Amino acid sequence: MVNNNHRVIKKIGFTILVLLIVLFSIFPFIQMLSTSLKFSWDWGNPSLVPTEINTTAYSEILGLGEEVEIEIPASVQKLLDNTPNLTDEQKNAILAKYTDTSDVFPFFDYFKNSLQFSLTASLCSLLIAIFGAYSIARMKYRGQKIIQRGVLFVYMVGGILLLIPLFKISTTLGLTSSEGGTTFALVIIYIVQTLPVCLYMLGNSFRSIPFSIEEAAFIEGYSRFQTIVRIIIPLSFSAIATVWVYSFMIAWNEYLFASVFLKSYTNMYTLPIALKALFVSKNAIWDRVSAASLLTAVPVVILFMLIQKFLAGNKTEGGVKE
Amino acid sequence: MAVRKLTLQEKDSRLGIKLVLPSVIIIALLIIYPIFYNIYLSFFDVKMNGDAFFIGLKNYANVLTDSTFWSSVGITFFFVISTTFLTTVMGLVVALVMNKKFPLRGLVRSLVLLPYVAPVISTVYSWQFFFDPVNGIFMHVLVDVLHISQSRFNLISDPKYALWVAVVFSMWKAFPFTYLMILSRLQTIDTTLYEAAEIDGAGAIRKFWSITLPELFFVLGSIVLLRFIWNFNKFEEVYLLTDNVKVLSVYTYFKAFTGSLDLGQGSALVVIQFSLLVGLILIYVKKVLKW
Structure with a gap:
């Protein structure tokens, strides 16, 4: 009987511990959801359940609300019509003043920018890393060991340590003065940020494939390259998916480099810097910021x-970057 | 025959080099070269128009005589040591809990990953809202429920408290990673060890100290070192949550990219930060990676 009571207490204690851990982990997300659905008069209410549901934050950010009519004052329209020597560029510049939408948050534009940067960088990095990691893990040549260790060393070098020299190099090369150059610089920086992790994780995964499988392929007449494409890649699918998600996440969440390189290109803003800009602008209000935060985290x-089942038990020890 | 085999091997190693070359070139150009270029820059006065004048050690002299630099070194060490400690303990506790079977464990494991997966930027505003003096739940509990404080105040704008908020936030963000690493090691511990201990009459605590902890020693060591190195360079988590906690990374960012845009002095700061770290990185490489 005593023993039984003891067991029940233990079980209750354990359940409370689990609940506390879950609450600690997800409370900020619940609060985000709650605030994004509250009216401003409801923000001070400590209850997480909104008194009344307010979806304007979402409809505004996602552009679901009614389109704001572009109103150009009659006098300006007249000026535009009656001044034939204005170039198109000048006309557009004048019109832009009246169609300025800087106080709304064009979520989908920023989403698209973020997606372009993250997809390009993560896919390039993955492609380079698959062959690089195979070479490091499976092939023998002079310098192979040094490269293997070097990869781990550079992986300790944080972004802030590279920001100044990379920015100076990009400006000297003239990359930061055009949109194309800036995009190129940022994509290649994201590639290098994710490359060491990809090389390390994929290398570990390739090493775990029994060599006899590869040997069989060689006997069948496969070349190295064919072996990689037809044997190694399909066999390491879960590792490749995990590595891709990691590098996508690193690029998607990146703030530091984007904030310096994209500073003067507002139309190229990625979600993290756009969100920061929204918060410091006069329009920064909790419901919109919360809604935008939540939507940024969703992808x-x-x-x-999707890849969660690959995570535990994967040989990622010490080889995952944040 | 022997000659033929050699050429095949040669051919193979040529292919190996070709396959690894793109990775090596990118890393050399974008990590190794910038590290040295940064050292070079730190001896120059870099003007905004791109001109640079050699000024010897003046950047270093300016940095080292600046009292805010020394206070940010102190803040950095406090931040790094406390976050490393808290993250590791929290990660260990959660890993031990998740290693047990209980209903809905799969769901709980997914939920616990959220802080780690979500972008820093989308979590900071919820934390700021939590501590907001007007709307936040924290002040509501502190003032209206527990009556610990007489009036509501802005916790995050006070550097003393903001540092603690940053520490807890950083722990919240990083513990799922630590827990995953520890859990995957826990799952490989031979269960017969526990069975044998039970036969010998060992209790839960005894089993933890005599089996679990020694088995985890290696993974805990590498996690602590990695966390220390990572958090030493941490920028986003601190800067985006509050600009009142001037750890070295934030201090450097402000020096180099705001106000007078002093890239030269920023470089000198980075060199100092890097040299503080190199010792630790070498220990990591020697002990954990076994060069």
């Missing part, structure tokens, strides 16, 4: 849920 959360 990476979904990706992670």
Whole structure:
């Protein structure tokens, strides 16, 4: 009887511990959801359930609300019509003043920018890393060991340590003065940020494939290259998916380099810097910021849920970057 | 025959080099070269128009005589040591809990990953809202429920408290990673060890100290070192949550990219930060990676 009571207490204690851990982990997300659905008069209410549901934050950010009519004052329209020597460029500049939408948050534009940067960088990095990691893990040549160790060393070098020299180099090369150059610089920086992790994780995964499988392929007449494409890649699917999600996440969440390189290109803003800009602007209000925060997190959360079953038990020890 | 085999091997190693070359070139150009270029820059006065004048050690002299630099070194060490400690303990506790079977464990494991997966930027505003003096739940509990404080105040704008908020936030963000690493090691511990201990009459605590902890020693060591190195360079988590906690990374960012845009002095700061770290990185490489 005493023993039984003891067991029940233990079980209750354990359940409370689990609940506390879950609450600690997800409370900020619940609060985000709650605030994004509250009216401003309801913000001070400590209850997480909104008194009344307010969806304007979402409809505004996603552009679902009614389109704001562009109103150009009659006098300006007249000026535009009656001044034939204005170039198109000048006309557009005048019109832009009246169609300025800087106080709304064009979520989908930023989403598209983020997606372009993250997809390009993560896919390039993955492609380079698959062959690089195979070479490091499976092939023998002079310098192979040094490269293997070097990869781990550079992986300790954080972004802030590279920001100044990379920015100076990009300006000297003239990359930062055009949109194309800036895009190129940022994509290649994201590639190098994710490359060491990809090389390390994929290398570990390739090493775990029994060599006899490869040997059989060689006997069948496969070349090295064919072996990689037809044997190694399909066999390491889960590792490749995990590595891709990691590098996508690193690029998607990146703030530091984007904030310096994209500073003067507002139309190229990625979600993290756009969100920061929204918050410091006069329009920064909690419901919109919360809604935008939540929507920014959704893509990476979904990706992670998809690969979650690969995570535990994967040989990622010490080889994952944040 | 022997000659033929050699050429085949040669051919193979040529291919190996070709396959690894793109990775090596990118890393050399974008990590190794910038590290040295940064050292070079730190001896120059870099003007905004791109001109640079050699000024010897003046950047270093300016940095080292600046009292805010020394206070940011102190803040950095406090931040790094406390976050490393808290993250590791929290990660260990969660890993031990998740290693047990209980209903809905799969769901709980997914939910616990959220802080780690979500972008820093989308979590900071919820934390700021939590501590907001007007709307935040924290002040509501502190003032209206527990009556610990007489009036509501802005916790995050006070550097003393903001540092603690940053520490807890950083722990919240990083513990899922630590827990995953520890859990995957826990799952490989031979269960017969526990069975044998039970036969010998060992209790849960005894089993933890005599089996679990020694088995985890290696992974815990590498996690602590990695966390220390990573958090030493941490920028986003601190800067985006509050600009009142001037760890070295934030201090450097402000020096180099705001106000007078002093890239030269920023470089000198980075060199100092890097040299503080190199010792630790070498220990990591020697002990954990076994060069």
